[in-house]
Amino acid sequence: MTKPVLVPPGLPTGAGGAPAILAEHLTKRYAPAAAPAVEDLSFTMPRGATWGLLGGNGAGKTTTIAMLLGLLVPSAGRIACLGHDMARDRFTALARMNFSSPYIALPSRLSVAENLRVYAHLYDVPLAEKRIAELAAQLQLTELLDRPAGQLSAGQKTRVALAKALVNRPELLLLDEPTASLDPDTGDWVRSWLERYRAETGCSILLASHNMGEVERLCAHVLMLKQGRVVDQGSPAALLEKYGRDDLEDVFLDIARGRSRAEVPA
Amino acid sequence: MRPRAGQAGMLDGSRAALRRIWGLVYRHLALYRRSWPRVLELMYWPILQMIVWGFVTAYLAGVQNDVTSVAAGVLLGGVLLWEAALRSQMGFSISFLEEIWSRNLGHVFVSPLRPRELVAGLMVMSVIRVVVGVTPAVLLAWLLYGFGLFAMGPVVVVFFAALLIMGWAVALGVTSLILRYGAGAEALAWSVLFGLTPFAAVFYPVSILPAWLQPVALALPAAHVFEGMRAALLQHEIAWGHLLAAFVLDALWLAAMGWVFMRQFQGARVRGALLNIGE
Numbered sequence: 001m002t003k004p005v006l007v008p009p010g011l012p013t014g015a016g017g018a019p020a021i022l023a024e025h026l027t028k029r030y031a032p033a034a035a036p037a038v039e040d041l042s043f044t045m046p047r048g049a050t051w052g053l054l055g056g057n058g059a060g061k062t063t064t065i066a067m068l069l070g071l072l073v074p075s076a077g078r079i080a081c082l083g084h085d086m087a088r089d090r091f092t093a094l095a096r097m098n099f100s101s102p103y104i105a106l107p108s109r110l111s112v113a114e115n116l117r118v119y120a121h122l123y124d125v126p127l128a129e130k131r132i133a134e135l136a137a138q139l140q141l142t143e144l145l146d147r148p149a150g151q152l153s154a155g156q157k158t159r160v161a162l163a164k165a166l167v168n169r170p171e172l173l174l175l176d177e178p179t180a181s182l183d184p185d186t187g188d189w190v191r192s193w194l195e196r197y198r199a200e201t202g203c204s205i206l207l208a209s210h211n212m213g214e215v216e217r218l219c220a221h222v223l224m225l226k227q228g229r230v231v232d233q234g235s236p237a238a239l240l241e242k243y244g245r246d247d248l249e250d251v252f253l254d255i256a257r258g259r260s261r262a263e264v265p266a
Numbered sequence: 267m268r269p270r271a272g273q274a275g276m277l278d279g280s281r282a283a284l285r286r287i288w289g290l291v292y293r294h295l296a297l298y299r300r301s302w303p304r305v306l307e308l309m310y311w312p313i314l315q316m317i318v319w320g321f322v323t324a325y326l327a328g329v330q331n332d333v334t335s336v337a338a339g340v341l342l343g344g345v346l347l348w349e350a351a352l353r354s355q356m357g358f359s360i361s362f363l364e365e366i367w368s369r370n371l372g373h374v375f376v377s378p379l380r381p382r383e384l385v386a387g388l389m390v391m392s393v394i395r396v397v398v399g400v401t402p403a404v405l406l407a408w409l410l411y412g413f414g415l416f417a418m419g420p421v422v423v424v425f426f427a428a429l430l431i432m433g434w435a436v437a438l439g440v441t442s443l444i445l446r447y448g449a450g451a452e453a454l455a456w457s458v459l460f461g462l463t464p465f466a467a468v469f470y471p472v473s474i475l476p477a478w479l480q481p482v483a484l485a486l487p488a489a490h491v492f493e494g495m496r497a498a499l500l501q502h503e504i505a506w507g508h509l510l511a512a513f514v515l516d517a518l519w520l521a522a523m524g525w526v527f528m529r530q531f532q533g534a535r536v537r538g539a540l541l542n543i544g545e
């Protein structure tokens with residue numbers, strides 16, 4: 001029996017029916033008396049788009065991503081990914097999603113191929129060896145397939161993590177700081193690759209990043225988080241216009257320091 | 267006759283579940299293939315225990331060559347069967363800890379692998395670790411001391427099964443504590459079942475224990491297995507009552523610890539512990 005698709009009437013969903021992510025009044029408190037890590041966060045991300053979560057340390061980006069992935073249960077609110085309610089049907093959604101973060105490693109003693117094989121099994125990927133070879137060719141990993149993952153450079157590890165995140169051809173990809181600790185050249189290569197991948201597959205991407213240039217380049221829409229709340233949102237161009245700035249970094253600083261356009265020095 | 271759509275869906279779901287379990291098992295087999303010290307460690311303690319207890323029983327028998335005595339059989343049988351329980355519990359718990367040590371747990375928990383499939387994969391790894399770890403000790407007991415574990419008859423396989431299941435139940439408890447208290451609780455993976463040794467009646471009958479302690483021992487499946495082992499070795503009979511009690515207790519402990527594990531898993535999702543369980 002197919003599960004009901006959770007789309008409120010009149011909601012813009014983009015291609016493919018349900019929105020990629022529907023978050024309604026999400027709140028997370030790690031302790032009853034603690035300040036909320038995320039508070040009343042609502043957004044609807046359409047299919048096929050790349051959106052960014054932007055915010056300083058402790059703004060709630062990682063907590064939000066963890067809730068979207070089902071690693072963390074919200075204190076209040078509701079999430080549906082690809083039309084599946086994450087409280088009741090998260091495993092069906094997880095089979096169609098994937099995730100990459102530089103802060104979660106892959107087993108370092110296993111070779112690149114073995115790591116990818118493990119995740120091909122976990123995601124029940126058909127023709128796994130063919131898919132691994134295909135990803136290895138696309139991400140320039142073919143020469144590295146027999147190398148232990150722990151012996152790779154930071155750039156190579158990022159490409160392997162991306163291969164793992166794409167092994168099941170996800171319809172929704174969550175990326176936590178995908179280019180953290182990469183040199184500018186490798187970072188640019190990864191960004192170009194993600195742009196091309198989204199254009200070719202129509203995959204929806206939500207990325208959390210501190211890199212304003214990355215967000216400006218990749219994202220059609222940005223959610224600016226501060227102390228767990230969305231303090232502003234819009235396309236990078238709209239935010240630049242609204243704050244009268246030339247780049248998102250200045251917008252980020254304005255928001256982080258609570259400055260309005262009127263207070264911005266000429 | 268072709269299966270109906272519902273049946274086909276169930277078959278496909280079962281096949282996918284088995285493949286996910288295999289994915290987890292494959293991950294650990296690949297690790298052992300690349301790490302011979304881990305494989306050596308599996309065999310090291312069972313062999314060491316068996317050698318030490320072999321000499322102890324030879325000494326107690328009074329005559330160095332009389333190593334096939336009944337006393338030797340009871341002690342060596344106890345050592346080897348208890349090692350199966352210990353290795354079963356450690357095989358499960360340490361396989362879970364391997365995910366924490368490699369900082370890979372986040373990836374596993376955001377995959378479609380269900381908690382029950384995670385548990386099934388860890389049980390398979392536990393069986394593999396028991397077979398690899400205890401088989402050399404069983405062979406050495408036969409070569410060095412002339413003690414054949416299978417002299418007890420086919421019932422020894424049932425004893426092994428009962429102890430394996432008890433190991434899983436304890437491991438589920440240990441894993442629950444790791445989910446609750448983080449990797450700081452990992453020392454329990456090596457110590458919890460050792461702590462139960464005095465009450466498990468491994469080397470002596472339950473009747474030797476003080477009267478107030480006997481109900482504690484009889485609540486453990488292991489005590490019934492070892493009473494059964496002594497009946498097989500000393501009276502050459504199968505103690506069906508003890509065997510039945512062992513499996514009923516196994517089922518109860520497994521269900522209880524499974525419930526605790528699921529509660530702690532859900533609790534870890536609420537507290538955010540799955541994000542930083544390595545700390």
